[in-house]
Amino acid sequence: MRPCPICGSTERREGNGRPRAGCVGCGSLERQRALAGGLADLLVPTGNGSGRVLECAPNSPMLLGNWLRDRGWHYESFDKRSFREPFHPGVFDRFVDHDADVTDMRFARTGGYELVLLQHVLEQVPDYLAGLDELARVVEPGGRAVLEIAWRRERPTTEPLAPNKHGHRWVIGADVLPELHARFASVEPRELVDEDGYKGTFFICRPG
Incomplete structure (x- = not known):
């Protein structure tokens, strides 16, 4: 087992119903470890920008707020209180800065x-298209948005889904790619895989 790129632990435990998804040291799941390990070059301030980072729906104080602060960022986070609090009471008092959609x-x-x-x-x-509009709006010139989107590239169009226990409303298809290009000057998809075979697509999006 490779060391966790966030805390260095090599121990794993059950997380979200998967036997080795959770890091014992920091509680990260595969997607956070894939982000921190595979895109480390993008997760440091350039020195030419504001040094401000905004995260949507953080998992814990460490993930990724404290970790990003240690890397030199001025960190803020947001989530929707009415959606989050029933599942994780108290997070807005501990590590979520803004109640916003x-x-x-x-x-x-x-x-x-x-x-x-x-x-x-x-x-x-x-x-979700209005969400893409807002994400594009808040990125500064020379900055980047790193968006992990659970898309199905083999499906040409995004289709509605009856909300499930995770709150999913869409099966996002390949048409998300032109929607991203319509809002950002450059869009680079990167496929990342962690040591347990987790695969995710991270879209590196930069404004004009």
């Missing part, structure tokens, strides 16, 4: 963040 980030100024992070959220958003 990804489709309406009125707390965030236009071009206010050098780095924006979102993982596995868009499929839960009723108007």
Whole structure:
């Protein structure tokens, strides 16, 4: 087992119903370890930007707030209280900064963040295209949005889904790619795999 790129632990435990998904040291799941290990070059301030990072729906104080602060970022996070609190009571008192929907980030100024992070959220958003509009709006010139989207590239179109226990509303298809290109000057998909075979697509999106 490779060391966790967030805390260095080599021990794993059950997480989200998967036998070795959780890191014993920091509680990260495969997707956070894939992000931290596979995209480390994008997760440090460039020195030419604001040094501000915004994360949607953080998992814990360590993930990824404290880890990013240790890397030199000025960190903020947001989530929708009415959605999150029933599952994780108290998170807004501990480590979520703003109560906001990804489709309406009125707390965030236009071009206010050098780095924006979102993982596995868009499929839960009723108007996910409005969410993409807002994500593109808040990235500063020269910055980047790192968006992990659970898409099905073999499906040509995004289709609605009856909300399940995870709150998923969409099966996102290949048409998400032109939607990203319509909002960002460059879009680079990167496929990352962790040591247990987890595979995710991270879209590196940069404004014009």
